Amino acid sequence: MKVLIIGAGTGGLALAHLLKQAGVCIAVYERDFAPSTDSGGYRVGISPAGSRALKACVPGELYDLYVATCARSPRYFNMLTEQLGEVLSFDIDDAGPNTLDGEKNVIRKTLRRVLLRGLEDDVFFGKTLQSYTNSADGSVIACFQDGSLATGDVLVGADGTNSTVRKQRLPEARLEDTGIVSLGGKIPMTVATKALLSDKMFQGMSLIMAPMGFGAIIHSLEFADTRSDPGFVARWPDFVEALDEDSVGWGVWGARQNWPQDPTGLSGEQLRELGLKLTRDWHPHLHALIQMTEPSTIHDIRMRTAVPLTPWASSNVTLLGDAVHTMTPGRGAGANTALRDAALLGRMLVEANQGRKPLVEAIHAYEVEMLRYSTEAIRESKKQMDASDLVHRPIVGRLQLAVTRGVMRIINAVPALKQRAFQQMMRVRGEN
Helix, strand or coil: CEEEEECCCHHHHHHHHHHHHCCCEEEEEECCCCCCCCCCCCEEEECHHHHHHHHHHCCHHHHHHHHHHCCCCCCEEEEEECCCCEEEEEEHHHHCCCCCCCCEEEEHHHHHHHHHCCCCCCEEECCCEEEEEECCCCCEEEEECCCCEEEECEEEECCCCCCHHHHHHCCCCCEEEEEEEEEEEEEECCHHHHCCCCHHHHCEEEEEECHHHCEEEEEEECCHHHHCCHHHHHHCHHHHHHCCCCEEEEEEEEEHHHCCCCCCCCCHHHHHHHHHHHCCCCCHHHHHHHHCCCHHHCEEEEEEEECCCCCCCCCCEEECCHHHHCCCHHHCCHHHHHHHHHHHHHHHHHHHHCCCCCHHHHHHHHHHHHHHHHHHHHHHHHHHCCCCCHHHCHHHHHHHHHHHHHHHHHHHHCHHHHHHHHHHHHHHHHHC
16 A cells, blocks of 8 residues: 655654554655745644654654653643733642653644654655546546656645645535634743743743633743753754754734734734733733744734534545644644544554555544544634634623633632542543
8 A cells, every 4th residue: 555645744744654664655745845944833732642642653762752852841730810810720740740641842843853754765845736636546646736746545635724635625624714813922031031930830831811802821941951961962963953942932812803903914023012012901021021022933823723524425535634624722632633633544544554444444434533533622622712702702701701710719729629620631631
């Protein structure tokens, strides 16, 4: 069997590793012209379920490298007011050792570099898919914009939210605008920037719940210990310079109708000024973080989500990740669901390659299960970022915010309730 994978993102590369280890012939085609192309996005949050799925896909040595290139694992998960008052805070270390099942943060371009290791001869850059055709013998032919062709037994669209494969395979699939827009950036970790964070904020990840449905995230990323670790240097000398600088990342989001100005199309400098205007009544430290951010690192994002699909007739062309189930970052499930896809689809294709299951039947089994869990993830993620939610309204929203904060404060103050809520949070992250 030969499998053509369109897209060298997290899910596509994880699938490629799983198949290659099982002796399946693979070829990955990526539209970026070079592995180092910065296609946007700084941090990727990998849940316990995401780590387990990745471990099931890649060689042990590569998984070790992935763990080693992650930032220091967050210890706390904090819910704060816009004045940085604590509403609820969980100590993640209470769940046990932060190893395989711990929350992880990794830089997107570093993760890609890790996953490209061992696939140097199997990934072809500068290949933008134009369309695909099915041959009479059952094979599928990928046609690229440069005029080249590739033939395989299976075509997997792992080409992201604007997937060319999806547009041809499932023309009925739709994306919808949630009405939520955001902007975010990152700033180097210095004595001055670290001083803007409380100890729990520095050692964890913090979500801010502000009036009018506005929200924010603050996360610190540290790689200093890894960079100075002689064991890392000896084992992966070529990756020392790939480690990102320590930084503080931030993001702010809200319903488009509540923004002073639509951020779409603004320059980095204009986005920074908009962020400062939006947060003018927030804690001075949050204001300072935005003020100190280099404009070139600030970007805006329009939150879109896939409309859940109904089952379709399976064939030897399928999809994974954002290509089939784009979701908002409301649950932090996007990359983790793509890894789950890769592990499941890879297992099904290996069974087909070994003659234990007919090919289309194997792909159908994957699609049925993938649709089940991804539909739930899409809906749950949208609940967190939907401009039509009452929380974005002036009066009702403030009342809802007050009630939510009140409930969280009670949970934070009652150990039994806090433990139960924490276990539920870790269960959800563990099951993805």
